[in-house]
Amino acid sequence: MAVDLELAPKQKRPAGEPCCKPVAYPEVERQVAERMAAVAKALADPIRLQLVDVLRKHAGKVCVCELTPLFDVGQPTVSHHLKVLRSAGIVDSERQGLWAYYYVRPEALKELSRWLGS
Amino acid sequence: MAVDLELAPKQKRPAGEPCCKPVAYPEVERQVAERMAAVAKALADPIRLQLVDVLRKHAGKVCVCELTPLFDVGQPTVSHHLKVLRSAGIVDSERQGLWAYYYVRPEALKELSRWLGS
DNA sequence: TATGTGGATCGATGGCTGTCGATCTCGAGC
DNA sequence: GCTCGAGATCGACAGCCATCGATCCACATA
Numbered sequence: 001m002a003v004d005l006e007l008a009p010k011q012k013r014p015a016g017e018p019c020c021k022p023v024a025y026p027e028v029e030r031q032v033a034e035r036m037a038a039v040a041k042a043l044a045d046p047i048r049l050q051l052v053d054v055l056r057k058h059a060g061k062v063c064v065c066e067l068t069p070l071f072d073v074g075q076p077t078v079s080h081h082l083k084v085l086r087s088a089g090i091v092d093s094e095r096q097g098l099w100a101y102y103y104v105r106p107e108a109l110k111e112l113s114r115w116l117g118s
Numbered sequence: 119m120a121v122d123l124e125l126a127p128k129q130k131r132p133a134g135e136p137c138c139k140p141v142a143y144p145e146v147e148r149q150v151a152e153r154m155a156a157v158a159k160a161l162a163d164p165i166r167l168q169l170v171d172v173l174r175k176h177a178g179k180v181c182v183c184e185l186t187p188l189f190d191v192g193q194p195t196v197s198h199h200l201k202v203l204r205s206a207g208i209v210d211s212e213r214q215g216l217w218a219y220y221y222v223r224p225e226a227l228k229e230l231s232r233w234l235g236s
Numbered sequence: 237t238a239t240g241t242g243g244a245t246c247g248a249t250g251g252c253t254g255t256c257g258a259t260c261t262c263g264a265g266c
Numbered sequence: 267g268c269t270c271g272a273g274a275t276c277g278a279c280a281g282c283c284a285t286c287g288a289t290c291c292a293c294a295t296a
Binding site for chain 4: 045047073074076077080081084095097098
């Protein structure tokens with residue numbers, strides 16, 4: 001949403017120095033903030049962050065059977081983390097016969113990355 | 119922790135094509151992943167992300183009395199979010215008389231920013 | 237068709253999180 | 267010293283999350 005500047009502080013104050021200029025507001029709108037926060041949330045777990053790291057550095061599709069033994073959690077938990085990442089659009093998967101291969105969708109990280117780097 | 123490569127998949131498989139090469143492992147170690155995930159977690163809320171956005175764009179210290187009316191939540195909630203950000207090292211605060219001023223610590227975002235941008 | 241394997245899903249559980257109203261703290265001004 | 271206001275803290279509550287064991291599903295081989 002567009003921030004209502006009229007809500008800036010205008011309470012009477014103890015006559016001392018003024019609190020501050022009333023011109024601080026987010027440049028990032030609510031909807032954009034929600035998108036970036038959702039991506040950050042998906043990365044807010046060490047295992048998921050390492051999963052993304054593996055997939056990014058590998059630059060290709062990686063089999064789940066190779067991802068699972070890298071972490072000290074059970075197979076359902078890794079599967080759950082991969083689902084979270086896929087729901088956030090950060091990774092996608094592809095089945096080949098018996099195995100499932102995951103890969104990164106780099107564009108999903110772009111918005112947050114640019115905001116962080118600006 | 120350093121990932122144990124010996125844990126790579128070596129189960130017998132249905133004699134078909136091999137699953138994949140056993141050389142996928144995180145380049146980011148557990149401890150680093152935990153640090154970056156903690157920062158991501160602090161940014162994983164739209165309000166906190168917008169708070170950081172305000173403080174970054176403002177390039178100075180901003181009074182809490184100016185931050186609070188920007189969001190549709192109560193004052194204790196804004197205070198809570200600021201505390202979360204401060205606990206993550208992303209912002210810091212400074213009291214001046216009756217008011218509290220917050221500012222960003224840019225170095226706290228560097229590690230995650232560089233990883234995302236690489 | 238029967239069997240085995242990779243991986244997703246289910247249900248449960250304990251812990252964490254965002255939000256609120258109420259209260260507390262502490263500095264400023266009278 | 268008293269009062270007032272900015273902001274932090276507390277306690278409660280509801281919803282969400284990471285993890286697990288068990289199960290289910292799809293596919294491949296026999």
